[in-house]
Amino acid sequence: MRADRGSRTVSDARAGTAPNVGREWDDESMPPSAPSAAMVGREAELVEVRRLFAGVRDGVPAALLVEGEAGIGKSRLVREFAAEIGQTADVHTGWCLDLGASRTPYGPLTGILRSIVTHMGVDRVRESVGVGAEALGMLLPELVDAPTDRERTSPERLRDAIASLIEAAAERAPQVLVVEDLHWADESTLAILSFLLRALGRGRVLLLITCRTDDVRRGDAVSRFIGEATRARLLERLTLARLDEDAVRELAEQITGHPLSETALDRMQVRAEGVPFFVEEIAGCANGPLPGGLRDLLLARFDRLGDDAQHVVQVVSGAERPLSHPLITRLTDLPEQRLDEAIREATRSGILVVVDDDYRFRHALLREAVHDDLLPGERARLHRSYAETLEAQCAGPDSGDAAALAYHWQLAQDDRKALIAAADAMRHAKARYAFASAARFGELVLELWPQVPDAAEAAGVERLDLLLVLGSILRNAGDGERALAVANVALAEVDPETVDPRLHARLLRNKALYLVNLGRLGAIPLLQQALAIAEERVGDEVFRAELLNQLASRRMIAGDREEAIRLADEAERGAAGASSTDQLSIAANVRGGSLAHLGRVEEGVREYERARELATGSNAEMRYRVNYSDLLTLLGRYREAVEVAEEGLRRARELRVERTSGSIMAQNMVVPLLELGEIARVEEMLSRDFVQGTLRVFRMYMSMTRVRVLAWRGRSAEAADLLRDWLPAFQETGVSERQIWYDRVMMTVAVAESEGDLRGALDSILEMLQDGQPALLHQRRLLLEGGAIIAELRADGAEVATDSDALRAAWRAQPAQLQDDAWSTIIDALLDPRPEAIDRAMRCADGDDVPVTFRVVLRLERARLLVQQGDRAAASALLAEAADAAEILGNAQLQSAVARFATDAGLGARASGGDPSGTDPLTARERQVLDLIAEGLSNRQIGERLFISVKTVSVHVSAVLRKLGVSTRTEAAVLQKNPTFSAGRQPAVVP
Numbered sequence: 001m002r003a004d005r006g007s008r009t010v011s012d013a014r015a016g017t018a019p020n021v022g023r024e025w026d027d028e029s030m031p032p033s034a035p036s037a038a039m040v041g042r043e044a045e046l047v048e049v050r051r052l053f054a055g056v057r058d059g060v061p062a063a064l065l066v067e068g069e070a071g072i073g074k075s076r077l078v079r080e081f082a083a084e085i086g087q088t089a090d091v092h093t094g095w096c097l098d099l100g101a102s103r104t105p106y107g108p109l110t111g112i113l114r115s116i117v118t119h120m121g122v123d124r125v126r127e128s129v130g131v132g133a134e135a136l137g138m139l140l141p142e143l144v145d146a147p148t149d150r151e152r153t154s155p156e157r158l159r160d161a162i163a164s165l166i167e168a169a170a171e172r173a174p175q176v177l178v179v180e181d182l183h184w185a186d187e188s189t190l191a192i193l194s195f196l197l198r199a200l201g202r203g204r205v206l207l208l209i210t211c212r213t214d215d216v217r218r219g220d221a222v223s224r225f226i227g228e229a230t231r232a233r234l235l236e237r238l239t240l241a242r243l244d245e246d247a248v249r250e251l252a253e254q255i256t257g258h259p260l261s262e263t264a265l266d267r268m269q270v271r272a273e274g275v276p277f278f279v280e281e282i283a284g285c286a287n288g289p290l291p292g293g294l295r296d297l298l299l300a301r302f303d304r305l306g307d308d309a310q311h312v313v314q315v316v317s318g319a320e321r322p323l324s325h326p327l328i329t330r331l332t333d334l335p336e337q338r339l340d341e342a343i344r345e346a347t348r349s350g351i352l353v354v355v356d357d358d359y360r361f362r363h364a365l366l367r368e369a370v371h372d373d374l375l376p377g378e379r380a381r382l383h384r385s386y387a388e389t390l391e392a393q394c395a396g397p398d399s400g401d402a403a404a405l406a407y408h409w410q411l412a413q414d415d416r417k418a419l420i421a422a423a424d425a426m427r428h429a430k431a432r433y434a435f436a437s438a439a440r441f442g443e444l445v446l447e448l449w450p451q452v453p454d455a456a457e458a459a460g461v462e463r464l465d466l467l468l469v470l471g472s473i474l475r476n477a478g479d480g481e482r483a484l485a486v487a488n489v490a491l492a493e494v495d496p497e498t499v500d501p502r503l504h505a506r507l508l509r510n511k512a513l514y515l516v517n518l519g520r521l522g523a524i525p526l527l528q529q530a531l532a533i534a535e536e537r538v539g540d541e542v543f544r545a546e547l548l549n550q551l552a553s554r555r556m557i558a559g560d561r562e563e564a565i566r567l568a569d570e571a572e573r574g575a576a577g578a579s580s581t582d583q584l585s586i587a588a589n590v591r592g593g594s595l596a597h598l599g600r601v602e603e604g605v606r607e608y609e610r611a612r613e614l615a616t617g618s619n620a621e622m623r624y625r626v627n628y629s630d631l632l633t634l635l636g637r638y639r640e641a642v643e644v645a646e647e648g649l650r651r652a653r654e655l656r657v658e659r660t661s662g663s664i665m666a667q668n669m670v671v672p673l674l675e676l677g678e679i680a681r682v683e684e685m686l687s688r689d690f691v692q693g694t695l696r697v698f699r700m701y702m703s704m705t706r707v708r709v710l711a712w713r714g715r716s717a718e719a720a721d722l723l724r725d726w727l728p729a730f731q732e733t734g735v736s737e738r739q740i741w742y743d744r745v746m747m748t749v750a751v752a753e754s755e756g757d758l759r760g761a762l763d764s765i766l767e768m769l770q771d772g773q774p775a776l777l778h779q780r781r782l783l784l785e786g787g788a789i790i791a792e793l794r795a796d797g798a799e800v801a802t803d804s805d806a807l808r809a810a811w812r813a814q815p816a817q818l819q820d821d822a823w824s825t826i827i828d829a830l831l832d833p834r835p836e837a838i839d840r841a842m843r844c845a846d847g848d849d850v851p852v853t854f855r856v857v858l859r860l861e862r863a864r865l866l867v868q869q870g871d872r873a874a875a876s877a878l879l880a881e882a883a884d885a886a887e888i889l890g891n892a893q894l895q896s897a898v899a900r901f902a903t904d905a906g907l908g909a910r911a912s913g914g915d916p917s918g919t920d921p922l923t924a925r926e927r928q929v930l931d932l933i934a935e936g937l938s939n940r941q942i943g944e945r946l947f948i949s950v951k952t953v954s955v956h957v958s959a960v961l962r963k964l965g966v967s968t969r970t971e972a973a974v975l976q977k978n979p980t981f982s983a984g985r986q987p988a989v990v991p
Contacts, residue, residue, distance in 0.1 A: 038254060039080050041247030041276075042073060048238055049081045049208070053089075056206045057174055059940070063197055063207040065182070065226065068240035070365050071277025074210040077240065078178055081208075089174035089206075090119050096184040097320045098364065104320075104403040105188045105434030108179045110139050113162065116169045117143070128168035132161030138432045155433035155476070159192060163199045170203040181364070182211035183222055187436025187477065188429070190225045197234040202940060212364075213239075221436070232687075242274025251276060255283040277363055280350075298369035301349050308334060308342035313351055317371040318382040318411075320404055322358030330389055383411035387421075402428045406441060416458055419448040423459040423466075430469075435477035442470040464490055464503060471510055480517045487511035501537035505530040509547060516554070519700060519733030519740070524558070527551040545575035545583045552590045559738040559774035561594040568594070585614035589627055596631050597776045599815020604631065622648060622665065629668050634777040636823060638672040639848045645669040670705050674712075677852035677889045680925060681946065682709060700729055704743040711754035714892025719751045742768075742778035749785060753893055758796075762789045762803060769810050777818075781851070783811055784823055787830035788857045792897065794833075795864055804831040822850050830861065835869075838862045856882045856894045860901060867905050876907045921963040929956040934973040 045066075052062040066074045082091045092115035094108025117125050117140060125143060126133045135157040137144030169175050179185075179193070196207070216222050229235035243251065245265070252260055252268055260268070268282050281300065302313060315331045316323055323331075332339060343359065346352040353362045361367035374382065387408035390401050405421035412418075422444040429438035445466060449455045456462050461469070467490035474483035490507050508530035512523040531547045534540070552567035568587040575583035592607030608628045615621040625648035632641035648665040666685060674682045686706060703726045710719035727744070734741030745768050752761035765786040768779065786807045790800045808831055811824065822844035829841035838861055845854040859882035866875035879902055886894040901907075922930065932942045939953040946953075957969070966972050 039073070039076055040250045040254070041243040042077050042080075042240070045077055045238055045240060046081060046084075049077070052236070053081075053085060053174070053176075053206055056204050057088075059202060059204055061200050061203055061205040061207075063209070063229075063235045065209045065211060065229075065235055065237045066240065067211045067213045067237060069214045069275065070212050071275045071363065072240045072242065073276045074212070074240060075180060076276070078180075078208055078210060082176065082178065085174075085176065089176050089204075090116070090169065091176045091178065092116055092119075093178040093180060095321075096179065096181040096186075096189065098181075098184050098367075105186055105429040105432055105437035106139060106192065107184070107186055107189050109162070109189055109192055112177050112179070113140055113165060116165060116175070120169055120172070125165060125168070129161050129164045132157060132164050135161040136165065155435075158433055159195050159199075162192060163196060166196070166200065166205060167203050170205050174204040174206065176206045176208060179207070179209045182209050182226075183213075183215040185222055185225075186434070187221045187440075188432075188434035190221055191436065194225060194229065197229055198232075202943075209235075243276060243279070244274065245269060248274060248279055251279050252283045255280060277365065298365055299373060301351055302366075302370055302373075305345060305349060305351075306342070308338050309345040309349070312339070312342040313346050313370055314374060314378075315382065316346075316352060316359055316361065317367050317374070318379075318386055318408075319360075320407060322355060322360040324358055327389065328359060331385055379411060380413050383408040384414065387412055387414075387417065403437070403441070406444065410444075415448050415451040416454075419445055419452050419455060420458050422448065423461065426470075426473075430473055433476075435473050436479075438473045439470065439477050439479065439482070442466065442473060446470070464493060464499065464507070467493075468503065468507055468510065471507075471514065475510075475514055475517060480514055484511065484514040484518065487514055501533050502540070502543070505533040505538065505543075505547070508533070509550065512550070512554075519729055519737070521732075521736050523736070524551065524554050527554060541574040542578045542583065545571040545578070545587075548574065549583055549586045549590060552587070554736075556590055556594045556597075557737050557739065559597075559776060561598050561774065564594040565591050580616055581614040582617045582620040585611045585616075585620040585624065588614060589620075589624055593627055593631060596635075597774075599817050601635065601817045618651075621651065625651070625665060626668050629665075629672075631777075633668075633672045633675070634780070636675075636780075636821075636849045636851075638676050641672040642669055642676070645672075667702060670702075674705065674708060675851045676848065679709070679712060679890050684946075700726065700733065700740060701743070704747050707747040708750045711750040711893075712889075712891050714754060714896075716751065716754035719754055723747050723751050738773065738776050739778060741771075741773075742776065742782070745782060746778075749782065753789070758789050758793050759798070762786060762793065765789070766803065766806055769806060775814075779810070780814070780818065780823065783807055784827055784851065784854075787827040788854065791830045791833065791857065791861050795861075795901070807831060822847060826850065826854055826858070829858070833861055833865060835862070835865055838865065852885075852889065853891060853894060856885045856889070856891070856898065859885070860894075860898055863905075863907075864901065867907075872905075872907065875905070879907055922960065926956055926960050926963070929953065930960050930972060930976050933957065933960070933969050934976045936973075 049064065049066075052064055056062055066077060068074055082093075085091070092112040094111035094115075096107045097104055113136070120128070122143060125136075129136060133143050135154075138158060166175060166177070179189075185193075193207075193209075211222070211226070216226070226235070226237075230237060248269060249260055249265055252265070268279060281298065302310065305313065311334070312328070312332055315328065328343075329336075329339060332342075334342065343352070347354065347359075350362055351366055352359050361370075371379070387405055390405055390408065393401070402421055402425035406418055406425050409418035409421050422441045426438045426441035426445060429435070429441060445459055449459075449463065452458055459466065467486055471483045471486040471490065474480075474486060487507060487510055491511065494504055494507065496504065508526045512526035512530070515521070515523045515526070527547060527550055531544065531551060534544045534547055538544070548567050548571035552564045552571060555561075555567060556564035568590040572584055572587040575581075575587070578584075588607045588611040592604040592611060594604075595601075595607060596604030608624065608631070611624045611628075612621070615624055625644055629641045629644040629648070632638075632644060645665050645668050652665060670682050670685055673685075682705070686702070686709065703722060707719050707722050707726075710716075710722065726747075730740055730744040730747070734744050745764055748764045749761045752758070752764065765782050768782060786803075790804055790807065793803075794800050807827070811827055812819070825837075825844045826841045829837040838858055842855075842858045842862065844850055845852075845858050859878050863875040863879045863882065866872070866878065879898060883895070883898045883902075886898050928946060929942060932945060937945065939957065942957075943953045960972055961967065961969075964972055964975055966975065
């Protein structure tokens with residue numbers, strides 16, 4: 001825009017949004033623009049936003065969804081708040097664009113991130129995010145010297161870099177991130193928002209989101225995002241109600257500049273129904289007849305415009321984003337002076353506003369009404385004009401305008417050009433890891449394909465190659481069902497005689513992968529078919545080795561360990577000459593797991609060490625850490641398992657993937673932590689929902705742990721409901737995946753024990769022993785649990801001799817390397833409870849390589865023997881230890897068992913633990929917090945150490961100070977270090 005005319009035009013146009021502008025309008029038939037009125041009727045809502053921001057300033061991040069119907073004042077509320085805190089916080093706003101089905105990937109995020117970079121400066125951003133700057137360069141090219149090489153980054157690095165940038169900005173000032181119009185958000189934006197809600201666990205960050213609820217359909221991506229975030233308590237919701245009569249009167253009188261009669265107010269109430277936007281529009285018609293319908297009401301201001309202003313407004317209605325002055329000049333084709341006057345008229349009328357020197361509609365409802373009022377031919381010509389203009393501006397096929405081009409060419413009814421743009425948009429979105437958006441554009445290409453005679457030439461890709469890529473995109477977007485459907489379409493179109501054999505093999509391999517992701521049968525035959533094609537017609541040893549490794553992995557998971565080893569050996573021979581040793585690492589990985597499950601544990605561990613040494617890429621390395629930590633858990637080497645996983649997390653932080661790939665590693669920590677009794681840490685990790693939005697098979701693994709945790713806490717009804725929900729999936733997948741089959745047994749046993757059905761729990765374990773499939777290491781933990789159940793049934797007078805023999809025989813049928821360890825000592829003692837055997841087992845159970853619950857189980861069993869021997873004093877002391885341990889563990893079933901035996905035996909032990917002298921006022925968790933206070937740790941450091949939130953730490957610290965009767969952390973630390981404070985008896989068993 002030229003300075004000789006632009007400065008005044010912009011200034012005048014901005015008058016429409018200034019607080020006290022519009023009174024100078026000299027045509028009394030046109031009241032001042034509605035946004036000039038002060039906001040009314042929203043004080044309570046504004047107080048709620050202020051409350052959240054107060055917590056944010058103290059380092060507790062928050063997220064708020066401001067929702068309501070169209071015109072209710074969502075954006076106005078956010079703008080008022082942003083203006084209020086503009087001097088104390090950085091406010092960054094991004095808009096989701098109305099592009100129909102062709103929504104722009106990361107729509108609002110690019111604007112928000114660019115605003116953050118502007119505030120921080122490029123150099124500081126690069127310093128703050130480190131290697132993450134390269135990933136951010138995919139969205140913000142100004143951060144990198146050359147275009148980002150997609151091969152050198154990943155979706156994980158992009159997401160982590162975004163979070164790191166926001167966290168770095170929050171260290172300099174509170175950050176308010178505003179996402180407008182969530183109802184138009186693309187799935188890639190929703191995925192990043194969902195990630196940020198979970199990843200930003202600390203820092204001065206407030207996420208404000210506006211959403212038009214009447215445009216959110218049940219079951220769509222936005223609806224799922226809101227539902228999942230709300231259920232996980234990651235997102236608070238603020239619903240704006242319609243204005244009451246007093247507020248309507250106040251708003252209308254501000255706009256009209258004079259009092260309203262009761263008749264006028266009644267008319268306004270009937271027509272506007274308390275919606276602020278409609279109040280504004282009706283007030284704008286105060287000196288004329290009131291329109292008859294909603295459409296007429298929305299177009300009332302438009303109809304009063306002159307021809308040039310109407311033309312400008314119609315042109316702007318076709319835009320999916322704010323328009324710059326040069327662009328609107330080209331599109332309207334009006335002489336300069338007439339254009340200036342037309343824009344001035346449109347802005348003063350309250351239809352258009354100026355934001356950051358760009359023109360946009362004051363409200364989306366106005367834009368929709370004007371656009372819908374166009375004739376079909378007018379609409380097609382308008383969008384063709386937009387498309388041709390954007391096309392002339394595009395820097396190439398990788399331009400971010402590809403999504404907009406697809407949108408405009410579709411509405412221009414040019415199928416060929418829409419297909420070209422959609423294909424470009426798919427590639428552009430895929431390159432930026434916006435897989436959900438890429439999938440939608442790919443499906444649009446398929447939809448348009450039959451309408452375009454030279455579709456392959458136009459799209460720049462053959463149809464089968466498109467289907468191959470689209471299936472992979474859908475899988476990465478987390479939509480396994482649609483990925484499988486696309487793979488089926490592709491394979492149905494394959495002519496084995498003419499198709500490229502490598503492409504055919506890849507299609508088969510991908511379908512196998514999609515079946516695995518969905519937990520369904522059929523992967524192995526597909527991989528075998530792909531391997532046969534590769535061997536006969538491809539002649540690429542590395543590709544063949546990759547297929548062999550995938551087939552070997554499936555064989556191992558199915559329990560066919562010998563065949564898995566044979567295939568891994570063959571893969572290693574084929575990949576021996578490859579430039580990368582990653583396939584060698586994967587082969588060693590598969591071989592190590594298979595050997596361990598055959599009982600050749602020492603050989604398996606050595607193979608895992610080879611896998612670690614051979615891993616050159618992050619994928620192979622992380623695969624080693626996930627699988628090896630899992631093996632250590634199955635062997636009961638819990639501390640080692642956690643250490644391997646924690647080292648993996650440190651490596652993930654180096655790679656800037658700590659919140660994504662690292663979160664999968666953290667998921668693998670949950671089971672050993674549970675066996676170590678660190679239940680609070682497990683619950684905190686589960687609350688972060690590491691596998692949100694991922695494929696079904698990964699959600700299945702985590703659901704097993706959730707069931708066990710609920711059962712542990714005595715929430716048997718919830719555990720049973722979750723088991724019932726997931727049981728069909730576990731039964732289906734368990735046919736081909738033995739670990740899932742064992743997980744189903746573990747869940748069933750946990751729920752039965754929690755409900756008090758010990759006989760049913762034991763029967764599930766005995767039924768497991770009747771299965772004719774290969775026994776994996778997973779069986780050991782269930783056999784050990786069976787020993788504990790038999791001990792409890794025997795104490796209740798049940799006949800368990802036959803059951804004991806069955807468990808003993810199964811245990812002794814294990815390979816020699818799995819015998820004569822701590823677990824063997826414990827199960828022998830529980831099946832044949834003799835005092836000396838129980839004593840040996842108790843010493844074993846106090847180590848780290850035994851599930852911590854057996855510390856209670858064995859003490860309870862020993863107390864029973866002591867009562868039988870008449871030594872009630874010793875039994876009482878041992879039972880007190882068991883009670884202390886059960887309370888620390890928070891295991892409801894163990895607490896109940898200890899209390900029940902104490903009552904039956906008349907020993908009077910506490911049903912819950914704690915200090916029997918009554919002098920220890922603190923819970924076990926409060927003691928942990930006090931110890932860390934004494935170390936001088938801050939609340940944030942305590943939270944990181946204990947895997948709990950800063951808010952939770954604050955609650956615990958307050959409780960500690962209150963119970964100790966002190967006012968400062970220093971006084972509490974002095975008391976903690978004073979021997980008289982700790983003289984009370986500590987629990988004998990501390991996990």
